[in-house]
Amino acid sequence: MGRARTIIDKIWDDHVVHSADGGSDLLYVDLHLVHEASSPQAFDGLRREGRTVRRPDLTLAVEDHNVPTDSLLIQDPLGRAQVEELRRNCARHGIEHFTHGSARQGIAHVVAPELGLVQPGMTVVCGDSHTSTHGAFGALAFGIGTSDVEHVLATQTLPLRRPRTMAVRFAGTTPADVTPKDLALAVIARIGANGARGHVVEYSGEAVEAISMEGRMTICNMSIEAGARAGLIAPDETTTAYLRGRRLAPAGAGWERAAAFWRELRTDPGAEFDREVTVDVSGLTPFVTWGTNLGQAVALGAAVPDPESFTDPGERAAAVRALEYMGLAPGTRLREVAIDTVFLGSCTNGRIEDLRAAARVLRGRTVAPGVRMLVVPGSMEVRRQAEEEGLHEDFLAAGAQWRLSGCSMCMGMNSDRLRGGERVASTSNRNYEGRQGDRARTHLVSPATAAASAVAGRLASPTELDGGL
Ligand SMILES: CC(C)[C@H](C(=O)O)[C@@H](O)C(=O)O
Numbered sequence: 001m002g003r004a005r006t007i008i009d010k011i012w013d014d015h016v017v018h019s020a021d022g023g024s025d026l027l028y029v030d031l032h033l034v035h036e037a038s039s040p041q042a043f044d045g046l047r048r049e050g051r052t053v054r055r056p057d058l059t060l061a062v063e064d065h066n067v068p069t070d071s072l073l074i075q076d077p078l079g080r081a082q083v084e085e086l087r088r089n090c091a092r093h094g095i096e097h098f099t100h101g102s103a104r105q106g107i108a109h110v111v112a113p114e115l116g117l118v119q120p121g122m123t124v125v126c127g128d129s130h131t132s133t134h135g136a137f138g139a140l141a142f143g144i145g146t147s148d149v150e151h152v153l154a155t156q157t158l159p160l161r162r163p164r165t166m167a168v169r170f171a172g173t174t175p176a177d178v179t180p181k182d183l184a185l186a187v188i189a190r191i192g193a194n195g196a197r198g199h200v201v202e203y204s205g206e207a208v209e210a211i212s213m214e215g216r217m218t219i220c221n222m223s224i225e226a227g228a229r230a231g232l233i234a235p236d237e238t239t240t241a242y243l244r245g246r247r248l249a250p251a252g253a254g255w256e257r258a259a260a261f262w263r264e265l266r267t268d269p270g271a272e273f274d275r276e277v278t279v280d281v282s283g284l285t286p287f288v289t290w291g292t293n294l295g296q297a298v299a300l301g302a303a304v305p306d307p308e309s310f311t312d313p314g315e316r317a318a319a320v321r322a323l324e325y326m327g328l329a330p331g332t333r334l335r336e337v338a339i340d341t342v343f344l345g346s347c348t349n350g351r352i353e354d355l356r357a358a359a360r361v362l363r364g365r366t367v368a369p370g371v372r373m374l375v376v377p378g379s380m381e382v383r384r385q386a387e388e389e390g391l392h393e394d395f396l397a398a399g400a401q402w403r404l405s406g407c408s409m410c411m412g413m414n415s416d417r418l419r420g421g422e423r424v425a426s427t428s429n430r431n432y433e434g435r436q437g438d439r440a441r442t443h444l445v446s447p448a449t450a451a452a453s454a455v456a457g458r459l460a461s462p463t464e465l466d467g468g469l
């Protein structure tokens with residue numbers, strides 16, 4: 001019997017094409033996702049070198065970062081140029097490409113899983129940090145830089161050093177009002193915004209096993225915000241049930257073979273990780289960020305901390321600066337913080353379950369006067385499904401805006417931006433200064449908390465609203 005291996009080692013070992021003396025391995029890439037914001041220079045490089053795309057059939061491109069979600073016309077010249085360039089590059093190299101407004105368009109990390117393209121045991125890369133999302137399927141999924149995008153386009157391989165491994169085990173059962181987003185925020189608050197630096201994280205435990213694929217994607221998506229290289233969850237019945245029958249998932253005899261292989265991928269008993277952390281989830285409540293990094297988060301029922309309470313001088317200084325930027329005073333109850341904008345969407349929380357959770361809260365209620373709420377499905381397929389279920393009617397009746405799909409307000413790279421000093425309850429994943437617009441103040445929350453906050457006009461959880469959940 002060989003040595004006990006983690007799922008991370010198994011996938012890695014399966015993909016090594018060549019091991020170099022200096023310690024880096026050349027890994028084969030099973031799926032390469034491409035978007036307009038990080039690919040132009042990579043394609044330029046190919047052209048300069050006179051190279052072609054090695055496996056256009058393993059490459060999929062989408063327009064997500066620069067597209068407006070209220071129109072099919074891109075007003076911004078730079079955004080329009082990037083999208084047009086992506087279209088030309090895909091046409092030239094024979095890469096399948098989903099254009100703005102078309103039925104399959106959406107955020108790369110929402111589109112690929114819903115097609116059944118991402119499967120257990122695969123290596124997935126994209127010139128985008130939130131590629132870690134795909135780890136939810138038990139895939140090893142890395143965000144890569146533009147020069148690596150060029151390397152993958154040309155060779156379908158990527159040179160990488162074997163990462164350190166980390167196990168995050170969830171102990172206990174998750175309370176009913178605590179969502180996967182809350183779990184992700186709570187883990188990062190516990191281990192810090194650099195707490196998983198350089199590691200690939202495997203999440204496990206009964207609480208994880210109980211989570212849907214959508215929720216697992218939310219958790220893996222946020223791994224990056226703890227500094228991890230990637231995050232993944234071993235495939236199980238939930239994974240296979242999600243994949244069965246998807247357009248590009250294996251079928252027939254191929255399905256049986258694939259499913260048998262997926263079962264072998266789990267971390268072997270006794271396999272060792274470089275680091276292990278256990279997080280007890282049973283006492284958790286909904287979470288919210290109060291600052292400008294992901295480590296700066298507390299329970300929604302808590303107060304803005306006093307910078308003096310941080311013993312680490314770096315953390316203390318960061319808290320002082322964050323509170324100034326956020327316009328918050330120590331000791332303020334988070335529940336008393338008024339918001340003027342709510343953003344429901346992004347590759348973290350723009351999936352059908354996220355929209356269902358928010359619609360459930362909004363049904364029969366209205367968005368508070370003076371609050372603008374954007375609902376942006378993560379893909380046009382999510383939008384279609386939501387409309388089939390009538391969720392858009394709940395959003396519109398409550399006074400929210402029902403948009404086309406894209407990255408939208410998650411990052412100010414398109415026309416959906418906060419205006420100077422506005423404060424948002426946002427279901428996205430990053431809260432650094434200026435991320436969502438000039439002087440924008442971000443509070444990261446779950447879809448349920450976002451919807452409740454829209455109704456209350458301040459940060460709120462659904463259980464606080466009249467009539468409760
Ligand atoms: C623009 C893109 C390269 C960037 C990323 O790498 O993640 C963006 O998607 C983000 O979320 O900050």
Ligand code: SF4
Pocket residue numbers: 064065107128130346347348406407408410411428429
């Ligand atoms: S939705 Fe946000 S986090 Fe996700 S890829 Fe787009 S900009 Fe990045």
